[in-house]
Amino acid sequence: MPQFLLSVWHDDSYETDFSGSDAQRRVAQVSDFNAALVEGGHFLFAGGLHPKHTATVARWSNGSVAVSTGSYDNGAEQMGGFWIIEAPDRAAAQEWAQRAATACEGPVELRELQGGA
Numbered sequence: 001m002p003q004f005l006l007s008v009w010h011d012d013s014y015e016t017d018f019s020g021s022d023a024q025r026r027v028a029q030v031s032d033f034n035a036a037l038v039e040g041g042h043f044l045f046a047g048g049l050h051p052k053h054t055a056t057v058a059r060w061s062n063g064s065v066a067v068s069t070g071s072y073d074n075g076a077e078q079m080g081g082f083w084i085i086e087a088p089d090r091a092a093a094q095e096w097a098q099r100a101a102t103a104c105e106g107p108v109e110l111r112e113l114q115g116g117a
Helices: 021-039 090-104
Strands: 003-011 043-048 056-061 064-069 077-086 108-112
Touching: 003 090, 021 043, 021 090, 077 090, 090 108
Parallel strands: none
Antiparallel strands: 003 077, 003 108, 043 077, 056 064
16 A cells, blocks of 8 residues: 655744643644544554754765754744555545644645555
């Protein structure tokens, strides 16, 4: 069965403190979404990410590697988390992406993994 990445995107102002009522609502919605993925046999792996300023980038150039702190992309957006799912086809995966966007109340990008399982 094909495997897909569902990535959750936020702008730089995204708050990682989940104690507020809006954040708690989204946490509950995502938890319900996760349960539906598991129940349907689509869930493979998921994880939330720390903010992009905590990242480290290793860049290869001319036979050597330079390491720097911070995100590879200096744009205003950042990936906040992701799921790896299995779905019978892209249409089914797109339905899960739409459900994920609803649960997260934000954009979710869908991409098929090369090769699959």
